[in-house]
Amino acid sequence: MREEQPPYKSSSVYNELRFEGKFCDAIIKVEDVEFPVHKIILCNCTPYFRALFTSWSDPDKQVFNIPGLSPEMMALIIDFAYTGSVSVTEENAVELLMAADQLNVMDIVKICSDFVGEQLCAENCVGIWQFTKVHLSPELRAKAFHYIISNFEQVVLQEEFLQLTVEELDDILERDDLNVQCESTAYEALIKWISHVPAEREQHLIALLSKVSAERYQPETNQWSLIASMHEQRSDASCTTLHSRIYICGGFNGNECLQTAECYNPETDQWTMISPMNSRRRGIGVIAYADHVFAVGGFDGNRRLRTAEAYNPQTNTWNLVSSMLTRRSNFGIEVINNRLFAVGGFNGFTTTFNVEYYDASTNRWFKACDMGIFRSALSCCVVSGHPNLSDYTIPRDSLTCLNVPEEAAEST
Structure with a gap:
């Protein structure tokens, strides 16, 4: 068993008030168990609760249902928010890590990761x-x-x-x-x-x-x-094929996120550096679409991105296209029926289940039917013989159109 304390400690006074039920301004409900809490304490613990209390819910809302984790794990996370301590054991380490990852409690994620890492062996x-x-x-x-x-x-x-x-x-x-x-x-x-x-x-x-x-x-x-080696070492990159060439873009070289890209010609067994992208991107989505190589989303070292850009092999240039509706990295990307789909991923706060698609003919992104499960670091594929795309897209005439100033439409 391990008990850890991060660099900060919450006041014991707040914890006493919590147990006494005094000055609590929210109730966290998991299954049928309710936890009276102080919003300010949970906001200090994780940006998930800050977003939940300030952006995702009505200001007057007091009861917040949290799906996807057990009351026992929620109790440990709330205790951690108030005390700065958590008890990690072989029995709860994995489940606690999952719950902490869902709520973006990175201190607990690290504590559990370190604990599980010490248990590594050939069998597990x-x-x-x-x-x-x-x-x-x-x-x-x-x-x-x-x-x-x-x-x-x-x-x-x-x-x-x-x-x-x-x-x-x-x-x-x-x-x-x-x-x-x-x-x-x-x-x-x-x-x-x-x-x-x-x-x-x-x-x-x-x-x-x-x-x-x-x-x-x-x-x-x-x-x-x-075969020839690439010009740069890279992990967390993404690649695609277009016109019998392999294009690999972005990634991480061990020190920084990359904006470089290169092209492999199997006939000459040569890699060629192409023009760099406009942004550094790891956890990027890359796919061939409309005779271009599209580089979408990712992480630039500071934040998840909404931006997307398209590479024209004829001119060796990257051009920005409309940004996604949602920031995301480590998501699935695929093209079906001449539409580019971005699926799931990580938005900087939590794993997401949101899906959207891009139409090159209009240079616009549209909402699609969300998945039923939060997914990140996923892959997508197109299965032929199932022409049911309309089941997963929202008719455009049913969506509210928003006029977004160009300067706000995307710098990120």
Whole structure:
């Protein structure tokens, strides 16, 4: 068990008043349990409650229902807000981290992340890494991933390894620092993963083989060959293909968010730097749309972005387009029926379920039907044969039009 105290301490007087039920100006309700609280104390703990009390609700509202977490976790978070202390155990660490992430209580997220990080082993590192894709904890995610890379030969022997998604296995195999005694280990691990569910996974064999030792596989000649390295190291970037070229944009180089972008030509095996974007972006959404490469949203190192820009390969220029309705990073992006969809993500305060779409013909964003679940660090795909897009979009004539001055329409 661990009890932590962050750099600040709330007054014990407020805590006494809370237990006495005096001067409380709000009730937090979770399921059927009510917690009388002082708004000012919770606002000091997390921007989530500040937004809830000041922006998302009527000023006279007193009872606030909080979904998605248990009364026990809410009690721990409220106690933390008043006392600056929280008890983290093996039994509650993961659930508490999830609740703290939902409410953006970053001090508790860090405390729980540190605690869970100390429990890492070959049996649980994959599950913890997967967990941090949904519940943002960059430090824990990096620590779990480093453990997987450093102890890959032991991790492969565990049941959790077989539960990796194709995208996750791709991320692992492409690492130059993957710790294996010989290259055949990575190949054998890949075959083991595919053999676990061959009917579903055989289709990914060629794509994943191309990531082993950063080599490209030519099925016609049954040969492997190394491909050229990018000009910059980058993680948390995003890429797309347009006109037989691969474009990768933004990301993080370990020190700063990037605004650079580069293009790969598979015929010449060369990466070429293209014009930089107008903004630094990590957790960015990149997709080919309307014969352009669109770079949408992301995080610039200070805040989540609404801005979007489009790259024209013919002129090697980026041009700003209309900004999204919602700030977001680490979201899903896809094009269907000539509309660009932005799905979920993280808005700087919490994971979101909001969905919107962009129409290049009008250079406007429109609301779409929201998801039923909060999602971040997600992926999207288009499934053909389901022409039901109209079920998820709001008719434009049913939306209220707002005249937004150009100078306010977007600088962020």
